[in-house]
Amino acid sequence: xxxxxxNIDYRAIGLKAGLEIHQQLASRTKLFCCCPNEIRKAEDxxxxxxRYLRARESEMGExxxxxxxxxxxxxxxxxxxxxxxCLIEDDEEPPMPLNPEALDIALKASVLFNMRPADGLxxxxxxxxxxxxxxxxxxxxHGHAVPGGRRRL
Amino acid sequence: MIINGTEYxxxxxxxxxxxxxxxxxxxMPSRSGNIVLKMKNGYNxxxxxxxxxxxxxxxEKPPSFRLAPHVHIxxxxxxxxxxLSTGGTIASRVDYRTGAVSSQFTPDDIMDxxxxxxxxxxxxxxxxxxxxxxxxxxxxxxxxxQAVYRHINEGAQGIIITHGTDTMxxxxxxxxxxxxxxxxxxxxxxxxxxDRPSSDNAMNAICAATVAVSDISxxxxxxxxxxxxxxCYVHRGTKVxxxxxxxxTAFQSVNEAPIARVDYGTRAITVLDDYVKRGEKDLAxxxxxxxxxxxxxxxxxxxxxxxxxxxxxxxKGMVIEGTGxxxxxxQWIPAIQKAIASGMTMVMTSQCINGRVCDRVYxxxxxxxxxxxxxxxxxxxxxxxxxxxxxxxxxxxxxxxxRMMQTDIAGEINWRSPV
Numbered sequence: 284x285x286x287x288x289x290n291i292d293y294r295a296i297g298l299k300a301g302l303e304i305h306q307q308l309a310s311r312t313k314l315f316c317c318c319p320n321e322i323r324k325a326e327d328x329x330x331x332x333x334r335y336l337r338a339r340e341s342e343m344g345e346x347x348x349x350x351x352x353x354x355x356x357x358x359x360x361x362x363x364x365x366x367x368x369c370l371i372e373d374d375e376e377p378p379m380p381l382n383p384e385a386l387d388i389a390l391k392a393s394v395l396f397n398m399r400p401a402d403g404l405x406x407x408x409x410x411x412x413x414x415x416x417x418x419x420x421x422x423x424x425h426g427h428a429v430p431g432g433r434r435r436l
Numbered sequence: 437m438i439i440n441g442t443e444y445x446x447x448x449x450x451x452x453x454x455x456x457x458x459x460x461x462x463x464m465p466s467r468s469g470n471i472v473l474k475m476k477n478g479y480n481x482x483x484x485x486x487x488x489x490x491x492x493x494x495x496e497k498p499p500s501f502r503l504a505p506h507v508h509i510x511x512x513x514x515x516x517x518x519x520l521s522t523g524g525t526i527a528s529r530v531d532y533r534t535g536a537v538s539s540q541f542t543p544d545d546i547m548d549x550x551x552x553x554x555x556x557x558x559x560x561x562x563x564x565x566x567x568x569x570x571x572x573x574x575x576x577x578x579x580x581x582q583a584v585y586r587h588i589n590e591g592a593q594g595i596i597i598t599h600g601t602d603t604m605x606x607x608x609x610x611x612x613x614x615x616x617x618x619x620x621x622x623x624x625x626x627x628x629x630x631d632r633p634s635s636d637n638a639m640n641a642i643c644a645a646t647v648a649v650s651d652i653s654x655x656x657x658x659x660x661x662x663x664x665x666x667x668c669y670v671h672r673g674t675k676v677x678x679x680x681x682x683x684x685t686a687f688q689s690v691n692e693a694p695i696a697r698v699d700y701g702t703r704a705i706t707v708l709d710d711y712v713k714r715g716e717k718d719l720a721x722x723x724x725x726x727x728x729x730x731x732x733x734x735x736x737x738x739x740x741x742x743x744x745x746x747x748x749x750x751x752k753g754m755v756i757e758g759t760g761x762x763x764x765x766x767q768w769i770p771a772i773q774k775a776i777a778s779g780m781t782m783v784m785t786s787q788c789i790n791g792r793v794c795d796r797v798y799x800x801x802x803x804x805x806x807x808x809x810x811x812x813x814x815x816x817x818x819x820x821x822x823x824x825x826x827x828x829x830x831x832x833x834x835x836x837x838x839r840m841m842q843t844d845i846a847g848e849i850n851w852r853s854p855v
Contacts, residue, residue: 315469332663332664333664333665334634334665335638335639336633337633337666339631339632339633339635368680370683374628374634375627375682375683375684376683380840397603399455399457401482402470402482402483
């Protein structure tokens with residue numbers, strides 16, 4: 284495997300590699316609600332509830348194959364709620380507008396990384412249907428803040 | 437949309453050059469005037485038209501993977517149920533071409549997205565309207581009542597009505613009075629949009645179908661009983677009220693227990709209150725309504741000229757949502773006397789929502805009764821309004837109107853207030 288990998292001329296095949304960094308922003312409240320931005324321990328949970336998620340069409344009218352397969356297994360998803368979560372995280376209330384403090388932090392970071400902010404922020408959010416276990420909506424909101432840019436560290 | 441003088445269609449794959457950066461993606465609907473692209477990485481980006489150069493790549497391609505349509509096989513051993521669609525969240529999806537949430541599901545679409553329904557019954561579908569429930573009116577209730585009557589007459593053993601949740605309680609009350617049904621007539625909707633994986637639409641619809649083939653006849657509302665996907669409650673059509681703007685548990689029975697609960701996992705029905713059994717009543721349609729009735733909520737300091745306004749507009753009935761036991765400012769009494777003398781029927785309900793009106797305790801109440809106001813007992817104000825429309829559609833006789841308003845016709849009045 285190693286030898287095989289070493290014999291490839293990556294430049295010739297046009298390989299591109301990227302790094303995806305997930306960083307929680309130190310905003311006072313969460314991205315789509317006014318709950319404090321704290322990571323909690325499971326034992327602090329004071330309430331739990333369960334849902335069965337179903338495969339749905341995405342924004343583009345497509346269904347994720349993995350989601351469709353998962354839905355057939357009829358998995359029961361148990362969610363833990365805390366005194367730092369609210370109806371929005373439980374998917375019992377529509378999300379609030381994007382947290383301006385979080386946007387401000389993202390834009391400041393983008394300036395530090397020598398990036399160029401996209402126009403039209405913060406209006407264009409992506410609804411990403413997902414089969415992750417981390418929130419009750421079965422989907423998450425993502426914003427693409429800035430393209431390009433580089434910074435020598 | 438037109439970008440810098442050239443026409444592009446939503447769904448077109450385009451390349452946008454802006455400030456030396458190239459963006460490639462599918463053109464999405466835009467409300468801001470910006471060019472909105474869905475890029476290959478899934479993110480959306482908004483770009484100002486100014487300073488952007490757009491290059492067309494190709495037309496929209498159909499989605500690469502969709503759920504296969506469910507094959508609807510009729511099973512001889514299953515009962516016949518009609519699904520009447522009126523629109524609403526249970527049958528809506530986000531239309532990304534226009535960016536709007538639209539109600540565009542037919543009963544077949546509902547079965548495609550909730551195939552479990554076909555294990556419960558064979559369905560016959562009819563799309564009656566495709567509206568948001570706030571756009572309902574008495575004329576549409578009549579059309580709906582006529583359709584319910586027709587489907588039962590043609591052999592439907594149960595009816596499911598998909599309905600937006602905002603005014604579901606009004607339609608449930610209207611059908612309760614207009615249609616005397618020997619079979620279940622179940623209204624169902626969803627609080628959380630049906631295009632998301634966590635929507636409550638599937639569980640509500642499956643529980644509704646379970647009730648539609650049960651022996652709980654008459655009009656009911658079947659919706660989530662808890663925040664978990666655990667069970668639904670079956671609420672009497674004249675005793676149910678939307679009590680939360682967005683939560684799954686919004687629908688609650690007021691002044692009585694729900695009729696039953698339906699377990700989502702086992703589909704077992706547990707009866708919690710009295711109900712009219714399948715076949716106990718004969719099918720009848722009494723669909724006349726007097727839409728010129730008003731519902732007025734009293735607040736401290738509210739002038740009584742609202743009554744003169746409705747009287748001047750030719751209104752035949754008014755339900756007042758009074759304070760506490762059923763009161764309004766004493767200065768309203770002359771206006772109320774005048775309205776009743778002019779032929780308007782006035783019914784008192786309470787903005788407390790829970791409990792019974794009693795105008796025989798305080799002097800204001802006694803004055804209201806002496807003026808001819810009818811006590812709405814433990815009726816919900818919205819139900820009293822719909823009932824008043826219906827009663828005035830059945831008779832013009834003042835004594836008969838009073839008698840009917842104070843008679844329990846469809847479970848709307850309980851003469852006992854259980855603890």
